[in-house]
Amino acid sequence: MSKIPVYFMPGLAASSAIFERIVLQETIFEIVLLEWEMPLYNETLPNYAKRISQKITHPNPVLIGVSFGGILVQEMARFLKTRKVIIISSVKSNLEFPMAFKVAKNTKAYKLIPTTLLANVESLSQFSFGSKINKRLKLYEKFLRIRDKRYLDWAVEQVILWNRSVVDENVIHIHGDADDVFPIKNIQNCIVLKGGTHIMILNKYKWFNENLPKIIME
Numbered sequence: 771m772s773k774i775p776v777y778f779m780p781g782l783a784a785s786s787a788i789f790e791r792i793v794l795q796e797t798i799f800e801i802v803l804l805e806w807e808m809p810l811y812n813e814t815l816p817n818y819a820k821r822i823s824q825k826i827t828h829p830n831p832v833l834i835g836v837s838f839g840g841i842l843v844q845e846m847a848r849f850l851k852t853r854k855v856i857i858i859s860s861v862k863s864n865l866e867f868p869m870a871f872k873v874a875k876n877t878k879a880y881k882l883i884p885t886t887l888l889a890n891v892e893s894l895s896q897f898s899f900g901s902k903i904n905k906r907l908k909l910y911e912k913f914l915r916i917r918d919k920r921y922l923d924w925a926v927e928q929v930i931l932w933n934r935s936v937v938d939e940n941v942i943h944i945h946g947d948a949d950d951v952f953p954i955k956n957i958q959n960c961i962v963l964k965g966g967t968h969i970m971i972l973n974k975y976k977w978f979n980e981n982l983p984k985i986i987m988e
Contacts (some may be wrong), residue, residue: 773800774853774986775828780806781837781859781927787838791975794983800828804839807922825912826850832986835860836971837951838929844941854986858944858978859952862937866956871930880930900950914985942985946970961985 776799778789786803794801804825809818823846826833830853835843840860847855861867874880937958946966947954954962966974 775800775802775832776986777802777804777826777831777843779804779833779835779839779843782806782929783922784836784839786840788971791972791979792982793979794841798983799986802828802831803979806921809924810916813847813924815842815932816848818842818928820849822839822846823849832856834858834982836926837968841929843934844934847938854942855938855940856942856944856982856985858971859946859949859966860943861952861957862941862943862959863934864932865935865937866952866958868951868953868956880926913933920948946974946983968971 772797776794778792778801780786780788783806786805789801789803792801807822810821813821819842822842826846830851832854833843833846833850833852834856835841836858837860840857843855844862853874864871901928943957943960944963945952945954945957945960946968947953948962948965949968949970951968963974963977964971971978
């Protein structure tokens with residue numbers, strides 16, 4: 771019996787190292803880790819998704835994306851015949867965005883986000899923001915893969931301007947009830963992970979290792 775191919779896409783600017791604690795039974799599943807690439811000049815999200823989908827070499831793959839990676843795998847599914855699309859700590863349409871995202875879109879405030887700060891996490895971590903934020907900065911430092919301002923500006927804009935308003939009912943959505951980026955109050959029809967934050971792929975990995983096989987096979 772051939773293995774079920776499972777492709778993982780990390781969140782905005784993150785490395786596939788965020789999946790380092792995810793373990794699926796090797797006799798059943800074949801894990802493939804995807805990485806972000808630099809967007810081409812003025813590349814749209816659908817065009818980017820089409821380009822990344824060319825890296826899928828198996829028929830009927832399972833696509834799993836975290837946060838912005840969840841948005842991307844939904845766009846990639848337009849160009850592929852998939853077995854399943856699973857999103858984690860993400861959104862199924864722009865109707866699930868928090869108000870701040872909608873305001874940012876209407877006012878173009880997202881253009882003011884100093885993405886150079888995100889690109890230089892080490893300099894931020896010199897400041898004392900309290901243990902919770904410093905701990906998260908340490909995580910960003912470890913898992914942030916792309917620090918190029920052009921990518922970061924592009925990625926932030928693609929998220930804010932994502933124009934999908936009709937939900938794909940086949941998408942399986944796993945979401946934490948303590949997500950501070952995409953608050954649960956805006957999310958419809960999802961598997962709720964109690965105590966799960968936006969980075970629960972890192973700290974709730976035991977839940978994913980236990981439950982992802984069942985979710986994939988259902």
